[in-house]
Amino acid sequence: MKRKSHKLPLLCLLSVLLAWSCKTHRSGTDGQGWARASIKLHPPVAEREFRAAWVATVANINWPSKPGLPVKEQQKEALELLDFLEAHHFNAVIFQVRPQADALYDSKIEPWSYFLTGKQGQAPEPYYDPLRFWIKAAHERGLELHAWLNPYRAHHVNGGEIGRASVVKTMPELVVKLKQGYWWFDPSRKETREHALAVVKDLVTRYDIDGIHFDDYFYPYPSYNNDEDFPDEESWKNYTQRGGRLSRADWRRGSVNTFVKEVYSTVKSEKPLVKFGISPFGIWRPGHPASVSGFDQYDILYADARLWLNKGWVDYFTPQLYWKINKEGQSFPVLLNWWKGENKKNRHLWPGIRADLGGGEQNTDEIINQIMITRGMLPESKGVVHWSIAPLLKYPELADGLLKGPYKKEALVPESPWLKKKRPDVPVVNWSSGNGKIKIKWSHPDEKEVFRWVVRYQYEDTEWNYKILPGKKRMFELDRFVNAEDTGKRKGIGHIAVTAVGRNGNESDFAMLAADDKTPTAGKNK
Structure with missing residues (x-):
């Protein structure tokens, strides 16, 4: 004026x-x-944008650096990761707390994790609760913490000895062994769902978490069983003998769908503001959209991820779009636009992006371009999740490029108007x-x-x-x-x-x- x-x-x-x-x-x-x-x-x-990174504990991918690390070293490593995220203007961390039906927190339901102490069922010494430590440290830095669970994996091939406290021993009727050495819960069993729901409810009620997060492991990838069918013959026989009429594939998908819906209801009944998010495989089915080819999660993982988004059984949806922008058959923007069209309930659509594309200037340009594309396509609720925190630490050029570019200014997490x-x-x-x-x-x-x-x-x-x-x-x-x-x-x-x-x-x-x-x-x- x-x-x-x-x-x-x-x-x-x-x-x-x-x-x-x-x-x-x-x-x-x-x-x-x-x-x-x-x-x-x-x-x-x-600015509003969800800026998150996954921190994987399975096989000690990201934290802690090895099983049985002294408590002070565990805590030092955790704080270094969280300090990095704060300094680079992230506002959320997705922290894996249940990698193989175990716990990186004090649980009465499942044993302490091998990846934490080097022995399943053994508490940290001196005692501390890692999840409480992570939550407190994350919140002190203004970061949301989402507790990441694998709903059906019972034992990982790198998970150490199967001890007496393992669900493989305590719940043998619910698990099956796969040819590559993994143990897996049978998702069709009602008791499987009840057990996993109890874990979710326990986490939501006892911990000040900001979200519950599942990744893409529903029924296992075929390679885990030497490309043979999932061994649920007994459950399938029981279903058909009781008069079940669904095809085996539909029966499996139906079990997963029921579970996802129940998880959402459980979270909201306990703490409505705790968000529930899923990061499924990035392709729903080949041919959707027409130019897309590749793995069919609907038919092979029995994950009808489109349905969960259509129905609004999530607060945020993070399809793993780990391909480049110009990737023929799996183009990042083509897939993101398709998922956008399936977001009937206007939930948050924050794609997962692969941060490790070899390092260097091209890696940095690709990741920044994917973030900018996401902002342009989803202006009402911007955001991405980086897989994982490791490449951000490994490639200083990438971290600096984010901080000097799209993450230059700090950002709040977008609102979830359907919650409050x-x-x-x-x-x-x-x-x-x-x-x-x-x-x-x-x-x-x-x-x-x-x-x-x-x-x-x-x-x-x-x-x-x-x-x-x-x-x-x-x-x-x-x-x-x-x-x-x-x-x-x-x-x-x-x-x-x-x-x-x-x-x-x-x-x-x-x-x-x-x-x-x-x-x-x-x-x-x-």
């Missing part, structure tokens, strides 16, 4: 910010040599200055409901900026003055706006402050 010749009051009625008015402040100083000019009081909307629409109350904010710094402090009438804070700030005649902080933070410090990058001119802090963000990503209205007034004014967050 153009400056009027007459002088206006110093703050020009900050209360009109409720209607998002733009006001002009008179020129003057704040007693420290800062001359203020006209400022538009429009705090920016913080109520916004948190506006925080109570004040500030003080000294030693060339502005110290902003805040509180909230219901602090347990706050997961993150967004502090927006604006220096004289400059664009707004913002910082996203974890929910446990109550203070943020800024320089009172900065030098403009283009002119070197000294700029003073002008306005501050603070919002509270709930567990569902819902954001409060602004608590607004001008640098020469410690009384906050509410502002609408549109």
Whole structure:
């Protein structure tokens, strides 16, 4: 706006910010040599994008680096991974807590994991609960933590000795052995579903997790059984003798479908704001769409992943689109667009992308391009999940490219409007200055409901900026003055706006402050 010749009051009625008015402040100083000019009081909307990485514990792929690692080393490695994600502006970690019907947490249902202590059923010594440790550390860094479970794998070939505590020993009637040495739950058994649901319910009720996550292992890949059919003859015979009329394939798919629906219902009945996500194989069926060829999960894994998305039995859907943009038969954007068309209930569609494509500039360009394509195709709820955290650590060029490119600015996780629409109350904010710094402090009438804070700030005649902080933070410090990058001119802090963000990503209205007034004014967050 153009400056009027007459002088206006110093703050020009900050209360009109409720209607998002733009006001002009008179020129003057704040007693420290800062001359203020006209400022538009429009705090920016913080970016929204799900930025997650998988951390696999099976076969010690990502953490811990080996079975039986000393507790201090386990914790050190965990914090290094979480510090990396925070520093590179990620906002979620998908942490594998049940790799083979075992637990990387204190469970009364299944034994401690071999991949943690080197002996299944043996607790860490000195004792600690790894999942609680990961949750606390992740939340302290403003990261969501999603507990990743393998629903049907009973024992992995790299899972150590099958001990007395293994489900292979305690539930032999529910598991079968595959030719490659794996043990697998029979998904058609009601008892299998009941056991897995008990594990899910236990995790949701006892732990402050942000999500439950399944990957693509439903019925096993054929290679696990030397390309022979899954050995569920006894269950199939029982079904047909009771008058079952479905084909064997439909019967298997029906068991998985029932389980997925029950998991979603169980999670929502316990804690509605805990998200449930699945990352199925990236192709539903060859020929869908017409140009796509490859593995048929519907016919071979008995996973009708399209149905789960169509029905809205998930809060987010992460098909594993591990192919390049120009891959003939499995093109990343072609597949993503098809899944978008199947998202009938408008759930989050955050594709899984393969971060390890050989390293180098081409690897970085491919991953950045896939992120940008996803943003363009899914602007209402942007996001990807990186498989896995390892390549991000292995290739500094890739990590730096993300941080300097699409992840340059911090981002909030997109809201899930079907879960909760109520916004948190506006925080109570004040500030003080000294030693060339502005110290902003805040509180909230219901602090347990706050997961993150967004502090927006604006220096004289400059664009707004913002910082996203974890929910446990109550203070943020800024320089009172900065030098403009283009002119070197000294700029003073002008306005501050603070919002509270709930567990569902819902954001409060602004608590607004001008640098020469410690009384906050509410502002609408549109």
